[in-house]
Amino acid sequence: MSEYIEHDRNGVSVGIVERELFTFARPPKEMTLENGSTLGPVTLAYETYGELNPDRSNAVLILHALSGDSHAAGYYSNDDAKPGWWEIMVGPGKGIDTNKYFVVCSNILGSCMGSTGPGSMNPKTGRPFGLDFPVVTIGDMVTAQKALIDHLGIERLLAVVGGSIGGLQVLEWCLRYPDRIVSAIPLATTPKHSALTIAFNEVARQAIMADPNWNKGDYYRGAKPDLGLAVARMIGHITYLSDESMRQKFGRRLQDRSDFSFNFDADFQVESYLRYQGSKFVERFDANSFLYITKAADYFDLTRQYDSSSLVKAFSRAMAKFLVVSFTSDWLYPTYQSKAMVKAMKKNGLDVSFCEIEADWGHDAFLLPNERLTALIKGFLEHVYDETER
Amino acid sequence: MSTMKPRDSEIRFDLQIIASWIEPGSKVLGLGCGEGELLHFLKKNKRVSCTGIELNEAKVAKCIEKGLSVLQGDINEEILDYPDDSFDYVILSQTLQQIYEPGELIRSMLRIGKRGVVSFPNFSHWSVRLQLLTTGHAPITKELPYDWHNTPNIRVIALKDFRRFSRETGFSILQEVAINTDHHEKSGNIIKFFANLRATYGVFLIGKRKQ
Numbered sequence: 001m002s003e004y005i006e007h008d009r010n011g012v013s014v015g016i017v018e019r020e021l022f023t024f025a026r027p028p029k030e031m032t033l034e035n036g037s038t039l040g041p042v043t044l045a046y047e048t049y050g051e052l053n054p055d056r057s058n059a060v061l062i063l064h065a066l067s068g069d070s071h072a073a074g075y076y077s078n079d080d081a082k083p084g085w086w087e088i089m090v091g092p093g094k095g096i097d098t099n100k101y102f103v104v105c106s107n108i109l110g111s112c113m114g115s116t117g118p119g120s121m122n123p124k125t126g127r128p129f130g131l132d133f134p135v136v137t138i139g140d141m142v143t144a145q146k147a148l149i150d151h152l153g154i155e156r157l158l159a160v161v162g163g164s165i166g167g168l169q170v171l172e173w174c175l176r177y178p179d180r181i182v183s184a185i186p187l188a189t190t191p192k193h194s195a196l197t198i199a200f201n202e203v204a205r206q207a208i209m210a211d212p213n214w215n216k217g218d219y220y221r222g223a224k225p226d227l228g229l230a231v232a233r234m235i236g237h238i239t240y241l242s243d244e245s246m247r248q249k250f251g252r253r254l255q256d257r258s259d260f261s262f263n264f265d266a267d268f269q270v271e272s273y274l275r276y277q278g279s280k281f282v283e284r285f286d287a288n289s290f291l292y293i294t295k296a297a298d299y300f301d302l303t304r305q306y307d308s309s310s311l312v313k314a315f316s317r318a319m320a321k322f323l324v325v326s327f328t329s330d331w332l333y334p335t336y337q338s339k340a341m342v343k344a345m346k347k348n349g350l351d352v353s354f355c356e357i358e359a360d361w362g363h364d365a366f367l368l369p370n371e372r373l374t375a376l377i378k379g380f381l382e383h384v385y386d387e388t389e390r
Numbered sequence: 391m392s393t394m395k396p397r398d399s400e401i402r403f404d405l406q407i408i409a410s411w412i413e414p415g416s417k418v419l420g421l422g423c424g425e426g427e428l429l430h431f432l433k434k435n436k437r438v439s440c441t442g443i444e445l446n447e448a449k450v451a452k453c454i455e456k457g458l459s460v461l462q463g464d465i466n467e468e469i470l471d472y473p474d475d476s477f478d479y480v481i482l483s484q485t486l487q488q489i490y491e492p493g494e495l496i497r498s499m500l501r502i503g504k505r506g507v508v509s510f511p512n513f514s515h516w517s518v519r520l521q522l523l524t525t526g527h528a529p530i531t532k533e534l535p536y537d538w539h540n541t542p543n544i545r546v547i548a549l550k551d552f553r554r555f556s557r558e559t560g561f562s563i564l565q566e567v568a569i570n571t572d573h574h575e576k577s578g579n580i581i582k583f584f585a586n587l588r589a590t591y592g593v594f595l596i597g598k599r600k601q
Contacts, residue, residue, distance in 0.1 A: 323454065342461065346471045351441075353454045354461045358447055372447075376454050383457030 004367045005082050013083060014049045014091045014098045017074035019114060021045055022106075024147045027123075031144065037134040041123070044148050045070045045114025046106035049090065050098035052154070057388055059154045060096055060381070061145065062086065062105040063162030063169040066236070066293055067285055069113035072105040073098070088369050095374035100385065101158065108169070109144040110136045110293050112286035119220060119286045131217035136292060138165075138300045142172045146180070156180055158388065159381055160320075163187035163366035164333065165293065168300045171341070174318045175306050183384040184320040185377060188330050188366040190337035191311055191344070192301040197332060200239050201294040204232035208287045217288050229287040230278030237277050242329035242362030246270060302341075311344040318345070322352040323380045325373065327365040353380065401431045403571045403578035407593045408481060408507050411565065412436055416478035419443070419503060421465040421495075422485040426453035433458065441477075443468045466491065469498045477503040484591075486510040487534075487543040493559050500561055500598050509593040512568070514548035514586050533590050549585055549592040556596065565595035 007013075023043045025031035030040030047070045052059060062072050064085070073090035075083050089095045090103055107115040110133070118133035125132070149157065160181055162170045167189020174184050193201075211228025213219055241249070254260075255272035266272040307313035322345055326338035335356050345352040357372050359365035366373065401409065405428045412418060414436040420429045423442030426449075432438035442460035444450050453460035461468055465482075466489070480503035482495070487510050489495050499506040511533035521529040528538045536543065549568060556563050568589030571578025581589040 321459070339463075343471050346461075346468075347473065349473070349476065351459050352461065353450075353459045354463070355447060355450050355454060356462050372451055376451055379455030379457065386457075 004364065005085050005087065006369075007083060008087055008091065008094075009369070012091055012093060013087065014074040016077065017047050017049060017071070017084070018076070019045055019047055019070055021114065022148050022151055024151065031140075031147075033134050033140045034137045035135055039116070039134055039136075042109065042116045042144055042147075043114070043120075044106045044109070044116075044144055046104060046148060047071060047074075047084075048105075048152075049073055049103040050101050052102040052152075056154055057156065057158060058101045058385065059149075059152070059157050060101045060103050060159045060161060061149065061157050061173075062090065062096070062103060063145075063160060063166035063173075064105065064108065065162070065164035065166045066290075066297070067281070068107075068166070069111070070105050070107040070115075071113075072103070086367070089374060089377065095377040096161065096381065097378065101381070104149070104152065104154075106145055106148055108141045108293065110141065110289060110296060112289040115144075117286065118217065118288035118292055128220040130220065130288060133288070133292065135295060137296050138168045138172050139176060139305065141296065142169055142176055145169070145173075146177055149180070156182055158385060159183045159185060161185040161187070161377070162189075164189060164363065165297050167333075168297060171302060172300070174320045174322075175302060175314060178317050178319040181320040182388055183322070183380070185323045185325070185380065186338075186341070187325045187373075188327055188333050188338075188363055190333045191314075191341045192303065193298050194337070197239075198298045200235055200332075201298055204235045205291050205294060207231035207235065208291060211287075214287060217291075219287075224282070225287045226279075226282040229282050229285065229290060230275075232287075232290055233281040233285075234274040234278045237274055239332045240362055240364040242331060242360060244329055244360045245362050245364075248360065249273075311340060312347045315341070315344040315348050315350065318348065318350055320350070321384060322350060323376065324352060324354045325366070325376065326354075326356045327359045327361075327363070328356060329360050330363045330365060332363040401427055401576070403576060404509055404569060404591050404593055405431070405483065406576075407567050407569065407580075408483060408509065409436070411507065411595050412438060412479055414438070417476070419472070419477045419480045421469065421480065421482045421499070422488075423449075423453065423458075423460060423481075423483075425449050426456055426458045426460060428481065428483060429453070429458050429460075430456050466495060469495065469502065472502040474501055475504060479503055479505045479507060481507040483507070483509050484511070487545045487547055490544065492545070492555075496559060496561060496596070500596070504597070505564070506561070506596040507594070508552070508596060509591060510547050510552070512549050512586070512589050512592050513546040514550065515590055516587050519587075531590075549589060552592060552594065560599050562597050562599045563594050564597050567593045569593065 025040035025042040030038035071084040072086045073084040107113040122129040160170045160173045167186040170186040208228035211225035213223045214225035250270040253269045255269045302314045326335040342354045420442040429440040450462040480499040518529040568581040568585030
């Protein structure tokens with residue numbers, strides 16, 4: 001997602017922000033995970049923007065996607081080259097208005113951006129976990145976030161907002177802690193991964209595990225499986241775009257040459273783009289975290305988790321007011337998947353709005369500047385806030 | 391003819407008639423709700439809990455920005471998801487003439503709602519009749535402003551036809567108001583006599599027929 005991070009066009013920003021750490025589940029009060037194992041202590045990296053109001057009713061939790069982090073908005077210093085990943089949406093007067101709301105974003109459990117993950121130190125061995133890290137689920141990530149929200153003294157979240165794997169967490173929050181959520185905005189997401197999505201994730205994982213440097217996840221003292229992780233990222237990027245966006249962005253244009261090289265260099269712009277994205281990604285992301293997070297997303301299935309008979313029954317637990325948004329060219333989490341959850345919400349008499357935004361940019365559309373998306377989120381949140389304040 | 395003063399000039403005259411029928415605090419579903427003019431009015435003035443269904447993305451977005459709960463989709467499909475008696479009123483305003491299966495849709499409306507509201511332009515208005523008679527062309531009016539080749543309106547309905555349709559389809563007309571108004575005007579007249587000839591729109595409150 002980092003390729004889209006950009007400065008606000010009008011120079012508006014929440015300003016200098018700081019990453020904080022919250023550690024909990026210290027032994028012997030370890031966190032029990034869905035797979036039955038225990039984990040502790042657990043640290044979550046998080047950031048907050050704006051002020052919590054006196055009755056603590058204006059908190060908005062942002063949930064990030066696969067490769068995101070707690071740094072949703074603002075800058076770490078005055079000479080910071082890039083702002084947070086959702087700078088275009090989060091800030092004063094923006095879609096998620098930090099003048100009105102207290103915004104929280106935490107790095108997910110299993111990631112490598114400050115929260116406990118497979119690259120963290122295993123207290124039992126004094127070495128990085130590697131594959132000794134338990135296979136966590138989206139539910140475990142949400143349970144950890146709930147500990148943070150408790151720690152911040154927030155009884156009810158005004159809204160939980162997130163796209164893609166962040167959207168999975170939004171849905172999980174709504175079913176796991178229904179009485180803690182006033183409203184929810186799942187963007188470009190799904191109640192369960194399709195075979196297509198699992199297939200792409202599996203190929204990406206295989207790319208990592210086939211890299212000799214991966215060494216069964218034990219690589220933290222030597223060379224990292226950069227080639228495998230880069231290929232995994234390249235596969236991801238293909239699924240985030242669309243036929244149309246790739247045609248517009250690259251077509252069959254050649255990269256820095258006027259004719260074919262007749263070797264296996266990156267002739268086409270699209271090849272060059274993917275190689276560049278892959279090589280950039282390995283600088284900032286841990287291959288094992290990629291394995292763990294994609295696996296968690298593949299396991300995610302609201303029906304299986306909450307009522308094996310139907311998605312409608314699973315949503316009978318939910319109480320939030322929903323705004324569901326999908327994008328026309330998103331083939332990773334296509335509109336029909338959003339519509340399936342909207343249908344389940346309707347059948348439960350839940351208050352739900354749904355909009356399918358026309359966009360050529362595939363799954364990535366939710367991260368790109370989009371006036372419609374900004375206006376939808378802004379309008380929805382304002383009315384939810386006004387109604388709760390009344 | 392009795393001239394009605396606009397009770398609230400915020401909304402169109404035909405919508406004012408519909409709004410006057412809606413009990414405060416009730417649950418309403420608006421089919422083809424456009425930019426949510428009526429639903430917003432009902433929510434604000436009658437504390438009505440509103441849901442809308444609208445196909446057009448830009449209109450859906452406008453509604454959501456106003457704080458309405460609206461789903462983007464085809465009304466004929468979306469209506470099927472709701473459990474029986476989910477709403478007090480289901481409103482189909484100025485859309486019946488575009489519906490492929492009107493009987494099916496009205497049955498669904500009365501399945502999920504206790505009452506239905508249906509309004510449509512009256513095709514047997516004298517100006518329509520006169521145009522066809524004198525010019526020999528398919529009529530174009532303020533209420534039905536399209537050519538035959540670009541109209542979204544696939545059906546032409548007279549007030550009389552709708553009454554007959556209610557008997558054949560098996561629903562009751564609980565209230566009926568025929569009005570004469572420019573589509574965009576905030577005021578209008580209620581037509582009491584020779585409505586089928588003189589009214590530009592019909593607005594009907596319908597219910598399940600008592601067995």
